Amino acid sequence: MFSFFNGKRQTKKNMKKEQNSSDQPNSNTKYPGYIDNTLSTNIDIIRKRTGNSSDIVFRSLKIGRNPEIKTAVVYVKGMVDSQSVNDFLIEPMMNNPALQEKIIPQEVLTIITEEVVALGGVKPVNDWDELFGSLMSGNTIIFIDGVSEALIASTQGGERRSIQESTTYVSVRGPKEAFTESIETNIAMVRRIINNPDLWIESMKLGKMTKTDVSVMYINEIADKEIVKEVHKRLKRIDLDGILESGYIEQLIEDQTLTTFPTLYHTDRPDAVAGNLLEGRIAIFVNGTPFVLLGPAVFIQFFQSVEDYYERYDIATAVRFLRIFIFFISLIGPAVYIAITTFHQEMIPTQLAIIIAAQRESVPFPAFVEALIMEITFEILREAGVRMPKAVGSTISIVGALVIGQAAIQAGIVSPAMVIVVSITAIASFATPSYAVAISARLIRFLFMISAATFGFYGLILALIMLLVHLCSLRSFGVPYMSPIAPFIPGEAGDTFVRKPVWAYKERPRLIATENLIREGKDQRPQPPANRQIDNQNQNIKKGDQNET
Amino acid sequence: MKILGIALLILVVLISFSLYVDVTFLHVSLTNSIKNVLNPFIVMDSVELFIFVLFLFFLVAPSLTSYIRKRKKGSNNEKKQQQP
Amino acid sequence: MEKAKINAYQLFVLIVLFELGSALMVPLAIEAKQDAWLVILIGMGGGLFLYLIYYSLYYYYPDIPSTEYVQKIMGTTLGRIIAFFYVVYFVYLAARVLRNFGEMLVTFAYPETPLFVINALLIVLVIYTVRKGIEVLSRTGEFLFVFMSFLLISASILVVVGGIIDSNNLRPILADGIQPVMKTVLMHNLYFPFGEVVVFTMILPYLNRSEKAKRTGLMAIGLCGLILSLITAVNISVLGVSLVSRSQYPLLSTIQTVEVAGFLERLDVYFVLAVVIGVFVKIAVFFYVAMEGAANLFAVKESARLVVPIGVVILILSIAVASNFSEFFQEEHRFVHFYVHLPFQVIIPIFLLIIAFFKNRKKSKG
Known part of the structure; x- marks a missing residue:
């Protein structure tokens, strides 16, 4: 039985191999490895290889006198900067006096390279693979009849999105420009x-x-x-x-x-x-x-934004703490609510416990199901909000607000407290600076909810420790993912939860830049002049300019 | 197999030690103390049983797969030897 | 041995969390009544002494774990038997800690959840951790240590602010003389929790700078001694001797009495968090060490293959080790502390050290 299958598999493999090996010469026979010296053959080869694609432009020109030499300029429409092709390539080739005399084809290449084409990069090529590579990436090819080489002129260009403001990583202070597609x-x-x-x-x-x-x-x-x-x-x-x-x-x-x-x-x-x-x-x-x-x-990097470094350090530190807190809310918010209402009612103050219990009285589901319904509804709304055209945005927000906010409560499907928890969690998950981490937190949140629903705080704590173990086991290019905190590196812990002042950034991260660590000179801390008067003398400020005197 | 053997050895040593402690220090009869050891595993509700079986599955699975793989390899080798 | 390195700080953190582990949960040295805190301090002194013994063994054999150097000191056959018993001892302790923890949760928070399920959950987490290796465990430990310190500091602030401490409960000091104190030290407290550092004879070889081993270990044990002594003193001063000696989990009772500003009450989660963190690290260390020891002893190339089997053994044993909690408690106090811990923590290491001392002296002379 086994041998039968094995045999069959082997023959199949062999057949594939044969096909592969037969493929190779086939593709080579489509066009020879090197460029031909007749223009029409070359153009035919290009036509065949590209299947007569309509965006490839062949522009034939004639240069020289007695005899005239046929040349062709080939480029892909839209990929080239058409102005530079016209102004610096075709026009000079037609009008340049050096090409209006009697010349032999072999010299044309050097003349065009050295005297005619007014572009940055021009180089000869005789290999088809290279030629197609550069043609497809937006360069222009010049063929000359009777020469078995072609010229590649770099004319890459075409329409692209211009530099615009970043929409994914917005900042209040700092440079506004964002990368483009080029x-x-x-x-x-x-x-x-x-x-x-x-x-x-x-x-x-x-x-x-x-x-x-x-x-x-x-x-x-x-x-x-x-x-x-x-x-x-x-x-x-x-x-x-x-x-x-x-x-x-x-x-x-x-x-x-x-x-x-x-x-x-x-x-x-x-x-x-x-x-x-x-x-x-x-x-x-x-x-x-x-x-x-x-x-x-490293993990903590996803909670930092460039703006932290542009702001004052104390404010940036506060913001970073807030972000960590936000991350935790988005991770365990509903889970804590579930654990408290199902297992640990004694933990909340009596007054609040009574209020929540009164609200939950009419709700037919256990807290976990309630939370699950709300979370999934929210995820649906979010997904719809991301994908849908902007014009219907307001519809979604009205429907969402009504469904989540009013109707669900009035219908007695969820309790108001749950709506508060879920909406805080939802806002928190958007406040994490990195979308990638926020989305993974959203996913893990459901695991936390399950563990809290089955074992209360015990399950929640175990799940948290498991997450911690998992994070500690990750590495990025060999650098521990939790790096400046675990393993703890004293000098670098200043750029994690807290952001130390810029003048205290003495060294680079030790695990990332291993050698050249010194980052700034000594005594970078600003020292205001000890005596105000010296300051005034130095700057020759007139008496009475400042209110003090 | 060897791995399971090690685990079983440790388990047997420790269970017998625990029985010994029961009998000598707490003066429980041997039969009673054996019963005490086995009881929690006999009386299990469905959730416990499920988790227990899951554990046992994960315990046995690696040895089983490696065993099957070895057998496959062995049979393949035999056939290869037969072919020439 | 796994190819891994830990640094001195990580070792420190592991020892502290390991020692605090289940010691936070149970009443310590309550046989000495209001002098329990003194017992713990003296026990800590003994623990420091024991650590020096383990350290000297490590000093002789800095690159190999104890299961290996036992074989070098005692010869292959006898050494292997002793090493095997050490592995068994570690598994046994892991199972006991797990059982104790499970019983705690069942009695106070989850009366309707079976013990087996609670233990199984924790063991799943530990299996996952141990599989990742000692480096990940110690990195996780660094995080948990920060967390644990936060818990302890804020809890002590709450206890002080709550105004429930009555220092009269701690008096009179040494009412019955020094004898009961010393007796408690020698019968219980030296071994649990301090003597249990013996597991670190298996972990010390992973240390990247061996010259730091001594100071780190001593500091860690000292810190633990102080913390535990302080906690015991607070327990007794809040609850009184009789309540502590009757309570299964005195720290829990203490925390439950805290009430600050009208709404900060019933802070049981504090206790659960601290105990879960401590017990998790403790079981993980025992588990890891047993796994590496067994792999070393039976020449298993990938020690990770032993993770699930040993995990299941610990789980089964944690259920089978005693039929109920009172039996478990009786065993713990009357038997395990003295008859199990003493040989493994004190007698064998001292014996090994003496032989190692003579062997190495011969070597250096020859």
């Missing part, structure tokens, strides 16, 4: 912040079909070499047909897949990327998405 723009935006040759970028193309540009950016002096190497190793492993968003890469290079928590940070703010690069992290840019990946990430 990788070059994004990289340039970071370069504009960190004007330093040590900002290194390494690029590669990932995805068999999409050939997406992916760039790894880090600061050479700061980033840990081992982690850079590890990032490269993991990126090189990727063998997928398409990379459509940085999320693909995130899921392919994380340390542990069995978790709801994000182990890579993503942002669309250039200042956030720059700040993280300065801490020794590594950024991964993916073409076609404004979201840039940052690793290694």
Whole structure:
């Protein structure tokens, strides 16, 4: 029995192998490996390979005198910057005096490269694969009859979204610009912040079909070499047909897949990327998405926003504590309510207990079911609110407010106290700065509710400890996920729950930037002049300008 | 198998120790103390039983799968040897 | 041995949480009546001494756990038997702690939930943790330590603010002389909780800087002694000697009497939280050590494969170890403290140390 199956499987495999091996020469016979020296053949090859796609433009030109040489300019409509193709490529080729004389085809290449084309990048190519690669990424190809080489002129351009304000990570204070879908723009935006040759970028193309540009950016002096190497190793492993968003890469290079928590940070703010690069992290840019990946990430990072560093430290610290508190509410809010009303009524003050009991009297369900109904209703509303067109937004909010707020209570399905708990939880889950963590908290919340419903506080505590163990077991590129807190690193705990003043940031995170740790000079703490008068003398302020004198 | 053996060894040693303590120090007769040990496992309500069986399943499952895998490998090897 | 390293702070945290574990729950040294707090302090002194013995053994063999160096000291056969009994001892203690904890929850909070289910839940959590290894356990410990300190500090503030402390309950000091105090120390308190540090002979080799082992351990035990002594003193001064000696869980009773500002009352959750954290760490440490010991002894390559079997053994044993709580309690006091702890915590280690001392002296001479 077994051998029978095995035999069959083997033959199938063999057949596949044969097919594969026969595929290879086939695809090669479609076009020769190198460019032909007759123009019409080359154009035919391109037509065939692209299936006569209508967006590929062939523009034939004639240059030289006696004999005239046929040339062709090939590009993809919409992918190129059409103005530069017209002004700097086609126009000079038609009008340049150097091409109006008697010339031999072999010289044309050098003449065009050196005298005619007024574009940044021009290079000869004779390999079809490379040629198609650059044609498809928006470059223009120039063919010359009688030459077995072609020229690639870099004319990438076309319509793209312009730089706009970030909609996902909004801040009150700080730069407003956000990344766009174009990788070059994004990289340039970071370069504009960190004007330093040590900002290194390494690029590669990932995805068999999409050939997406992916760039790894880090600061050479700061980033840990081992982690850079590890990032490269993991990126090189990727063998997928398409990379459509940085999320693909995130899921392919994380340390542990069995978790709801994000182990890579993503942002669309250039200042956030720059700040993280300065801490020794590594950024991964993916073409076609404004979201840039940052690793290694630690858990507490998802509760920080760039704005914390722009605000005064005491205010930022207070806000961070608030965020942790919010996270806890969004995690265990309904669970605590369930545990208290089902198991531990004695814990709440008598007055309140009586009120809640009176409310719950008419409700036919146990607290858990009640909470589940409300939570699921809320999740439905939220999902509808995210996906639906803006025009019907008000409908949803009216229906939601009526269903959740009034009707459910009046119908006696849920108690008012439960509505309060669920709505506080809902608001809390939106107040967490990182959407990725907020959504995983929303998911885990249901587990907490189940554990609280079955075993009260005991179940809730056990579930919390389990979550803690799980978080402590995670790693991001080898760095413990809970890192500056557990393992506790005294110098860095100042940038976790609290945000120490900027003048106290002496060192970079030790586990992320392992070598170059010193971050700022000594005595950065501002020292106001001891004596007011000296100050006044120095600035030559006239008497009477200040109220004191 | 070896793993289960280790666990069983520890369990047997400790249960017999606990029986010994019962008999010598608390002066319970041996039969009674054996009954005491077994009672909680005989009288179980459905939830307890379910959890208990679940535990036993997780206890046995890894050994069982490795055993099956070994047998498969063994049979495959035999057949491979037969083929030439 | 697992390839892992923990730092001195993590070791400190583990020892503190481990010691506090079930000691927070039960009445300690109440045989000495109002001098119980003194007993604990003296017991702590004994615990420090015991730790020095374990530390010296570690000093001789800094890279291997106790199940291995026993074999080096006593020879393979005898060493293996002793090591096996140590493994069994750890499993037994884990089961006892689990049983004690389960009984506590059943009596005071969940009278309708079967003991088996409560124990099973905790053991599932511990299995999950131990499977992740000692590094994760100690990192979790760091978090839990912060949490535990927060609980203890805020609880003591509440007790003080609540104005329920009556220090007259602690008088007279040494009414019956020093003898009952010393007797309690030697019969009970030296072994539980202080002598139980013997499990850390298995964990010390993971320490990344061995020179810190001595100071860290001593500090941790000292801190625990102070905390436990303080808690016992507070229990007695709030409840009075007779109530404490009749109460199964004196700390719980103390916390239940707290009432501040009219609405902060019935703070049982405090107690449950602290005890769950402590007991969790305690069982996890016992469990981990037993697992590594067994893996080492029976040459199991992946110690993680032993997790579920040992977990099930602990669970079954926690149910089978006694038929009811009074039997359990009797055993604990009349038998386990003296006849089980004494040989494993004191006699064997001292014996090992003497032999190790002579063996190593020979070596250094030769």
